[in-house]
Amino acid sequence: MxxxxxxxxxxxxxxxxxxxxxxxxxxxxxxxxxxxWGALIRRNAVVIFMCVxxxxxxxxxxxxxxxxxxxxAGGLGxxxxxxxxxxxxxxxxxxxxxxxxxxxxxxxxxxxEVTSMRG
Amino acid sequence: xxxxxxQLIITAIPAxxxxxxxxxxxxxxxxxxxxxxxxxxxxxxSLVFSAFALLFVAGxxxxxxxxxxxxxxxxxxxxxxxxxxxxxxDGLAAVMLVVVSFVxxxxxxxxxxxxxxxxxFAWFYAVLNLFTASMLGLVLAPNFIQLYVFxxxxxxxxxxxxxxxxxxxxxxxxxxxxxxxTRIGDAALFVxxxxxxxxxxxxxxxxxxxAAQSGFIGGSLFTTAVILVFVGAVGxxxxxxxxxxxxxxxxxxxxxxxxxxxATMVAAGVYxxxxxxxxxxxxxxxxxxxxxxxxxxxLMAATMALVKRDIKRVIAYSTVSQLGYMMLGLGIGNYTGGxxxxxxxxxFKALLFLCAGSIIYAMNSYNLFxxxxxxxxxxxxxxxxxxxxxxxSGIFPFSGFWSKDSIVASAYDEHYYLLFGMALxxxxxxxxxxxxxIFLAFTGEPRTQGAREAGESPGIMTGPMMLLAFLSIVSxxxxxxxxxxxxxxxxxxxFVHPSEFAVSTLNIEEPSFSFVLxxxxxxxxxxxxxxxxxxxxxxxxxxxxxxxxxxxxxxxxDKGWYFDALYGATxxxxxxxxxKATRGFDRNVIGGAVxxxxxxxxxxxxxxxxxxxxxVQNYALFILLSVLIIGxxxxxxxxxxxxxxxxxxxxxxxxxxxxx
Numbered sequence: 070m071x072x073x074x075x076x077x078x079x080x081x082x083x084x085x086x087x088x089x090x091x092x093x094x095x096x097x098x099x100x101x102x103x104x105x106w107g108a109l110i111r112r113n114a115v116v117i118f119m120c121v122x123x124x125x126x127x128x129x130x131x132x133x134x135x136x137x138x139x140x141x142a143g144g145l146g147x148x149x150x151x152x153x154x155x156x157x158x159x160x161x162x163x164x165x166x167x168x169x170x171x172x173x174x175x176x177x178x179x180x181x182e183v184t185s186m187r188g
Numbered sequence: 189x190x191x192x193x194x195q196l197i198i199t200a201i202p203a204x205x206x207x208x209x210x211x212x213x214x215x216x217x218x219x220x221x222x223x224x225x226x227x228x229x230x231x232x233x234s235l236v237f238s239a240f241a242l243l244f245v246a247g248x249x250x251x252x253x254x255x256x257x258x259x260x261x262x263x264x265x266x267x268x269x270x271x272x273x274x275x276x277x278d279g280l281a282a283v284m285l286v287v288v289s290f291v292x293x294x295x296x297x298x299x300x301x302x303x304x305x306x307x308x309f310a311w312f313y314a315v316l317n318l319f320t321a322s323m324l325g326l327v328l329a330p331n332f333i334q335l336y337v338f339x340x341x342x343x344x345x346x347x348x349x350x351x352x353x354x355x356x357x358x359x360x361x362x363x364x365x366x367x368x369x370t371r372i373g374d375a376a377l378f379v380x381x382x383x384x385x386x387x388x389x390x391x392x393x394x395x396x397x398x399a400a401q402s403g404f405i406g407g408s409l410f411t412t413a414v415i416l417v418f419v420g421a422v423g424x425x426x427x428x429x430x431x432x433x434x435x436x437x438x439x440x441x442x443x444x445x446x447x448x449x450x451a452t453m454v455a456a457g458v459y460x461x462x463x464x465x466x467x468x469x470x471x472x473x474x475x476x477x478x479x480x481x482x483x484x485x486x487l488m489a490a491t492m493a494l495v496k497r498d499i500k501r502v503i504a505y506s507t508v509s510q511l512g513y514m515m516l517g518l519g520i521g522n523y524t525g526g527x528x529x530x531x532x533x534x535x536f537k538a539l540l541f542l543c544a545g546s547i548i549y550a551m552n553s554y555n556l557f558x559x560x561x562x563x564x565x566x567x568x569x570x571x572x573x574x575x576x577x578x579x580x581s582g583i584f585p586f587s588g589f590w591s592k593d594s595i596v597a598s599a600y601d602e603h604y605y606l607l608f609g610m611a612l613x614x615x616x617x618x619x620x621x622x623x624x625x626i627f628l629a630f631t632g633e634p635r636t637q638g639a640r641e642a643g644e645s646p647g648i649m650t651g652p653m654m655l656l657a658f659l660s661i662v663s664x665x666x667x668x669x670x671x672x673x674x675x676x677x678x679x680x681x682x683f684v685h686p687s688e689f690a691v692s693t694l695n696i697e698e699p700s701f702s703f704v705l706x707x708x709x710x711x712x713x714x715x716x717x718x719x720x721x722x723x724x725x726x727x728x729x730x731x732x733x734x735x736x737x738x739x740x741x742x743x744x745x746d747k748g749w750y751f752d753a754l755y756g757a758t759x760x761x762x763x764x765x766x767x768k769a770t771r772g773f774d775r776n777v778i779g780g781a782v783x784x785x786x787x788x789x790x791x792x793x794x795x796x797x798x799x800x801x802x803x804v805q806n807y808a809l810f811i812l813l814s815v816l817i818i819g820x821x822x823x824x825x826x827x828x829x830x831x832x833x834x835x836x837x838x839x840x841x842x843x844x845x846x847x848x
Contacts, residue, residue, distance in 0.1 A: 102837035109809050117805075184802030 093134030100127030114168045114178040204230045205321035216310025223310035224300040231293045238285035245282040276330035279683040284327045287534045291451035292320040294652040299443040301648045319345035323452035331392040332381040350440035362439035369433035373423015380416030397466035414474040425457025428485040438500040442545030449507040450538035458514045469693045479519025483607040486512030490617035495745045498554045517595040521694040523686040525594035532587040536579040539656040543573040550642040556628040563630040568650045572657040579660040581619035581713040587664030597705045619716025627724040669701035
């Protein structure tokens, strides 16, 4: 495409060309790490669920990336990802129901206050 | 050869009382006191069948005249050998069958009145029948294994019956003692059987005898095995040094004592030696052991009986002493004499116990010194007891005379002068102690209110007593030695005689009747009776004076030569120590280990309990840390990456902010 500076052209190429596998993995790892961190330190049960979703999606991203980049995998990772999404949806449905039940009985969703399992 | 029907009849002899046991054990609560009729029916049929066996072996029933012998395969171990279960009835076994079932029948008739109102009446009859069945089975056994099974059953029944009144601690202890002491003998017998089986490959009496003759087993191993078998007999027949259980067994009901002493249990030991006589005669050492143990036991037990105050214990020691005679007879080679004494003894000893039971029934006391003057109140009991006493003392022509004289005379004939002296001294003491008991109980003035109010026992008790008294007089007449000049053949000797092999091995001349020896033994017995009369009737104060002058001797005899104390201080104490040590080991070491593990788990648990905060995020943190640790361990080379990742997460978290 004429009239376009070489640097711009290279930038566009870089944008258009497929990013390397590592890119996906790093993003996935970040998603997972942020999720894990949040799940560990947040007090609000609803937010913890959101963080768990982040972790799940980090893993999903990794699965899909591998499925795409490893020809030997035969796309199996994608089906797994679909499975994980379905299970995550179910988990959220159950989890939120539990959170609602806890909220009804205790008037709080602060996990630090829900310690009746203390040994 | 016998027909199948005849074999069935023979099998029914022990099977019927055993069947009665099961019936009474199952339905005893419904039958209550009518249990006795079931029992008596069973034993009566057994007696009739036993009589048939006797007639068959004697050759009076057509087709008989030879020992009855048949067997079925019991356990087949293939190459390991096989064990058969069968029947062998020769003259000896036939006589024993009749004696056992007859005495058992008498005792069961008598018990109906004696045990009236007992809490466990039906159970008593049930065990009485099992006892009879086991003894009959033992008599029929042709091999050691079958004999051992019934041998143990006899021991079990004696335990149950001696401990019949187990509410009394003394009865419990006596039952335990009887069981444990005889068990020592049983263990020895079992080892003996194993030696025989291991060396000859058979447990049948006849096979072992043949194997020993042809040298499959010999020398000291053979002698050891024979003596071990004899130790079994010593335990069952209450010979020195395992005699301590029999006097204590007096804690059982009196009819049981009669049964144990007359027909079942103690007779089993003598019977065992007689049954395995062909084996015994091949070991002169064993025969001498039998003779001297028997002679010593006869003497020792007689001295113990001299001073007892309990009428049943006097008779009990008398049994020990008389069994010693039988062993002595067998040991010196007078097979027929020993068995003849067993046969006569069964009647007069059962009678003595039934008399004692009759006195106890009348006045509820065992103590001779609480009786007195019972002759006029209990005439039948008195005369029965006098007849039994005369028979026991060996006075002509009562039954005891014939067998006792045979044993004493053969001790002299065979030149066992020490044994002869012991036997003669025992004759004297026997006459003394039994008439001491009779004089104390029946003559003089009543010493207590109970003795004044005593009355004769009911007919169901005196009936069997009279029958036994009759037999105590005449039972010996079937074995009158030919030398006496009375024209009655010696049926017993013809019928119960050692095998040809035993006779030739022992090389004993046919014993001839000696008037001198017979006169000596009768005179000695009369002297004993005279001394008893002098001390307890003519001058009663003299006995007390003698007892206090020789109080150490009196105490020594009364305590039974301190055997109980000796065994108590040695074996019992050792066993108790061992038991306590074992208990200590169990409690401290094993129990300590178990509870230590438990305490350790509890302690660790309570430490780890603090981790269980209930906070869900703590758990999540643990999971994460654990996964990281596992990750580091598994992939140490990626540790840098992992650590970096953690640092990154931390940094990112701080960057995003701890609270969204």
